[in-house]
Amino acid sequence: MYDYDLLVLGSGPSGQKAAIAAAKLGRRVAIVDRRDMLGGVCINTGTVPSKTLREAVLYLTGLSQRDLYGSSYRVKEDITVADLAARTQHVITRQTDVIRDQLARNRVAMITGTGRFADPHAVWVDAGSGRETRVSFDKAVIAAGTRPARPESVDFDDRTIVDSDGVINLQAVPRSMVVVGAGVIGMEYASLFAALGTKVTVVERRERMLDFCDEEIVESLKYHLRDLSVTFRFGEEVAAVEKHRTAALCVLRSGKKIVADTVMYSAGRQGQTDDLALEAAGLTADHRGRIQVDANYRTAVDTIYAVGDVIGFPALASTSMEQGRLAAQHACGEPSRTMSELQPIGIYTIPEISFVGRTEDELTETSTPFEVGIARYRELARGQIVGDSYGMLKLLVSPEDGRLLGVHVFGTGATEVVHIGQAVMGCGGTVDYLLDAVFNYPTLAEAYKVAALDAANKIRNITRIDG
Numbered sequence: 001m002y003d004y005d006l007l008v009l010g011s012g013p014s015g016q017k018a019a020i021a022a023a024k025l026g027r028r029v030a031i032v033d034r035r036d037m038l039g040g041v042c043i044n045t046g047t048v049p050s051k052t053l054r055e056a057v058l059y060l061t062g063l064s065q066r067d068l069y070g071s072s073y074r075v076k077e078d079i080t081v082a083d084l085a086a087r088t089q090h091v092i093t094r095q096t097d098v099i100r101d102q103l104a105r106n107r108v109a110m111i112t113g114t115g116r117f118a119d120p121h122a123v124w125v126d127a128g129s130g131r132e133t134r135v136s137f138d139k140a141v142i143a144a145g146t147r148p149a150r151p152e153s154v155d156f157d158d159r160t161i162v163d164s165d166g167v168i169n170l171q172a173v174p175r176s177m178v179v180v181g182a183g184v185i186g187m188e189y190a191s192l193f194a195a196l197g198t199k200v201t202v203v204e205r206r207e208r209m210l211d212f213c214d215e216e217i218v219e220s221l222k223y224h225l226r227d228l229s230v231t232f233r234f235g236e237e238v239a240a241v242e243k244h245r246t247a248a249l250c251v252l253r254s255g256k257k258i259v260a261d262t263v264m265y266s267a268g269r270q271g272q273t274d275d276l277a278l279e280a281a282g283l284t285a286d287h288r289g290r291i292q293v294d295a296n297y298r299t300a301v302d303t304i305y306a307v308g309d310v311i312g313f314p315a316l317a318s319t320s321m322e323q324g325r326l327a328a329q330h331a332c333g334e335p336s337r338t339m340s341e342l343q344p345i346g347i348y349t350i351p352e353i354s355f356v357g358r359t360e361d362e363l364t365e366t367s368t369p370f371e372v373g374i375a376r377y378r379e380l381a382r383g384q385i386v387g388d389s390y391g392m393l394k395l396l397v398s399p400e401d402g403r404l405l406g407v408h409v410f411g412t413g414a415t416e417v418v419h420i421g422q423a424v425m426g427c428g429g430t431v432d433y434l435l436d437a438v439f440n441y442p443t444l445a446e447a448y449k450v451a452a453l454d455a456a457n458k459i460r461n462i463t464r465i466d467g
């Protein structure tokens with residue numbers, strides 16, 4: 001007899017959903033995590049703090065209202081770290097409470113500490129008191145997530161040179177900042193600090209950024225960020241960072257030097273598998289700490305599953321939750337289901353980006369014909385009302401059967417608006433649905449109708465000539 005039917009290592013989005021799904025199926029479930037990490041990276045250092053900071057910055061700077069009230073509009077003149085931290089702490093506390101309550105209601109036991117495998121059916125849990133407790137289980141789900149990767153050559157001090165964990169604990173809003181790495185996390189923080197008035201320089205080894213997104217939208221983002229005084233150094237690499245008394249000096253391989261109050265590295269993430277003693281369970285991780293799984297999230301050991309960031313791409317809270325749920329259902333012998341291939345991507349830069357389906361580049365590469373329908377927010381009454389003159393929605397439509405191949409949104413509410421397109425695509429709908437639908441007025445959702453009309457008109461023009 002084991003202590004639990006299912007033991008989950010890690011209480012982030014994937015671990016929570018795995019535990020609750022198994023508990024709903026009547027299993028005896030426990031989650032192991034550290035005292036101050038309930039909710040995982042997602043709640044404590046990643047998604048939730050970064051999105052709350054963004055919301056606080058947008059509100060306090062008045063940035064999103066400046067189209068309406070002028071470029072000098074501010075809600076608060078001197079925005080301090082305390083202003084930002086107060087909102088973040090409030091949300092983290094509330095969200096942690098919600099999770100604690102959900103787990104308790106579903107009778108999921110919380111075991112505080114760091115877990116490491118003793119064998120394939122037991123872990124040792126170290127609560128920090130010097131004594132370890134052995135907990136046995138029939139099946140396990142590893143949901144240990146990731147931490148920021150720290151290049152060995154860089155002397156992180158969590159004050160001047162920080163990673164994405166350290167950046168949320170800065171003592172003051174920096175006047176200048178170098179962001180190393182133009183991935184999603186790097187660009188989200190670059191936007192946020194640029195909106196606060198920090199002079200940001202982004203250094204990226206590659207020639208492009210966010211190259212999995214619509215190119216036109218990435219160009220628009222760059223334009224907006226340049227307008228907020230962001231400097232981009234593409235095709236450049238940081239060779240060394242020197243710490244001086246009042247600032248850091250970044251030396252690029254090209255010989256350029258940049259002085260900054262803060263240097264933030266966003267150099268990828270590393271699976272948190274080193275504490276897990278995987279070998280005791282008969283498992284291994286790759287050089288980036290990731291664990292390999294099959295289509296049902298099962299590891300090389302049949303009774304042990306792995307979900308969330310620890311298994312790698314796409315490493316999002318949104319997909320991690322679903323992986324957790326699916327893994328638990330499989331572990332409990334429920335009929336197996338797979339995750340929908342239609343997964344939206346949300347990038348909380350300022351302005352935000354979201355898309356679902358294919359990009360123009362991908363369709364062109366595979367010689368898939370498509371027509372583009374565009375709606376600009378400034379042509380919508382809601383766009384004018386909210387003061388968004390730059391937002392846009394782009395539909396990629398198959399001229400053959402009207403299917404939506406991709407939906408790309410830039411600007412206010414992009415990460416929400418995209419779900420309408422996702423629903424239409426997921427239900428196999430065509431552009432005709434959008435042409436015939438009545439939308440609330442005035443809304444940003446109306447952009448779908450405008451873009452659908454644009455695409456349909458273009459397809460009609462081609463058909464008229466081409467037959």
Ligand SMILES: Cc1cc2nc3c(=O)[nH]c(=O)nc-3n(C[C@H](O)[C@H](O)[C@H](O)COP(=O)(O)OP(=O)(O)OC[C@H]3O[C@@H](n4cnc5c(N)ncnc54)[C@H](O)[C@@H]3O)c2cc1C
Nearest residue numbers: 010012013014040041042046115145308309315316317318
């Ligand atoms: C700055 C930032 C912004 C992000 N923004 C977004 C976003 O906008 N949208 C989005 O979808 N995703 C976003 N993400 C990604 C998202 O946070 C992750 O995909 C998600 O948190 C992964 O969830 P997870 O279940 O794998 O576990 P995590 O949230 O990574 O948590 C893992 C947990 O496992 C615990 N753990 C590790 N080892 C052990 C052990 N040995 N014993 C016990 N417990 C252990 C850790 O303490 C931690 O609590 C962002 C990430 C970052 C860093």
